[in-house]
Amino acid sequence: MQQNQVLQDLMQAMELTQSELADRVNRRLLTAGRRASITDRTVRYWLTGKTRWPQQAVREALEREFGCPIESLGFARPDWARPVLPEDDVHRRDFLAAAAAAALAHPTAHARVGHSDVEQLRTNLAQLVALDNQRGGHGALETGALAGAGQVMRLSRGASSGRINSRLLSLAADYLALAAWSCIDARELDRAQTHLDRAGTLAGMSGDPVVQMTVWNFVAMLAHHRKRPGEAVAAAQAAQATRACRQDPLYASLAHARTAIGHSDQLDRQAALRSLGYAEEALTRSEALPRPPWLAFYDLAELRALTAIVCGQLGEFEQSEAASHQALATIPANFRRNRAMATARLAVAQIGQGEADHACSSATAVLDLMAGDPLTGRMRTLLGDFHRNLLSVAPDTHATREWTDRARPEWSRT
Incomplete structure (x- = not known):
């Protein structure tokens, strides 16, 4: 039997136990008017590969829970179950699956993990960011980002040095921050909060000022969408205080712009316009430097x-x-x-x-x-x-x- 590593990585990224996943799927089944039939043993069979293709009602419940096609969760459709789809449907399914699959083209999980493995994982993350730029936040993107985070955390157990481990923690935080952003864009704000809480913990453990700024940026955005302007301003100011903003005017510019939005939510016109002025002044001082793919959107x-x-x-x-x-x-x-x-x-x-x-x-x-x-x-x-x-x-x-x-x-x- 072949283990379902994709589902295992997702559960690890979401900190879900077998019992918790069973409860979630059962709630989905009950909502759909079906019998709640999932137990810890059922989930264990999924993870070990003993069950490679659940029943239709269960597949639909899993797809609703994770927001992506069942194949993107590591389940294998048997030949007899493969429908003949119109060409447009095939392309659409391929696109949806790509969001999750992009994060899973990963290096072999060998005993020691090095710099090349980290770079491959960063490339996979960049592919997900490109999908976000085109379509925006959706379930398959969130699932792909969570799968990437789970995979990074699994590989961190084989890190060849403390420096590699720190880079992996930073990368896991980046994946989780992307999952959170996908939820913000999709207006799934409670899930976004869960992902950001975990991303913030990993960012702090990594000591990476750039990913710390990344997390605070999304915290500010989430507070704005939750109509909590005080929190939005505080988070944006926390982003300003990171070493990344002190050293790179482009990060500082974005943090000031987020602060301006928070002030405008409070209808504080003078403070909002002042922050916009700071953002524009910092942007004029920024230079072309290597930066994370998610920041490519930010310019004048x-x-x-x-x-x-x-x-x-x-x-x-x-x-x-x-x-x-x-x-x-x-x-x-x-x-x-x-x-x-x-x-x-x-x-x-x-x-x-x-x-x-x-x-x-x-x-x-x-x-x-x-x-x-x-x-x-x-x-x-x-x-x-x-x-x-x-x-x-x-x-x-x-x-x-x-x-x-x-x-x-x-x-x-x-």
Whole structure:
């Protein structure tokens, strides 16, 4: 029998015992009107490979729990169970599975782990970041990141030196931070908190100031989405205090921008604009240096996109629209999700000024940008805000009816 190492790594990353996973799957089964039949022994059979292909109801429960296809959890579909799918469905399944599989093309788990193993794991992480840039946060991305974290922690037992072990702890924290970010983007905020708590512990143990800054950055973002502005400001200021921000102006710029968003949530205009000024000044001092793949999104265009958020929070919609246009002029095409988010904020700023026709055109452009993939949770929330404002400002216009007809099919997609 071949062990299911993928599922084992996921459980380790999520700190799930066999009993806890059994309970979670049973809850999913009960919600679906099925009998709760999973025990510790069932999970043990999955892990040892004695059960390679669970029953359909159980497979569906596992897919709902982890947010990805069953094959991405290390289970092997037998030949007799392989359906003949239309070509588009095949491509879509391959894409979803790729998010989890990218993290699992790992070095052989031999007795001693060295620098080349760490670099391979970093390459796998970069592949997941690239998927995030295109589609945004979703279950398969979270699962892939968690699988990568579990694999790193397993390999850390064979670290050849204390330095390698520290690098592995840092890398595991990076994977968990990506899992958390995927949850934030998907608006799965409780799960994001769980992943960030673990990432913060590993970041502290690693002593890596860059990953410590990474974690604080996502803590600030999570607090913003949970409407806890005081926590958002405190987390962003903690990011500013890291050695990474003191040594690299690019990190400092991003931390100041996150602080500005927290202040704007508090409607403290003076503090928000002051922090934006600090962010722009630091950005002008930054140089091209090797940095983690997740930070590739941050440049002047992204600072303009964050400025649009700050101005929108402060009710300054004309300035928010201008900043959104500036951002969209230079956000690279490969950052598809970021372009879509900036366009959605543009729509919100335009309807905030009563410009229903322009706003509906911008909102429709978001759907066009993300065509082929479901909208992320953050995007749905932002477009939901836009839609409510639109119905308040211009409920009976032709543009409103066209937008409503265009958007209706999107709300049912998952």
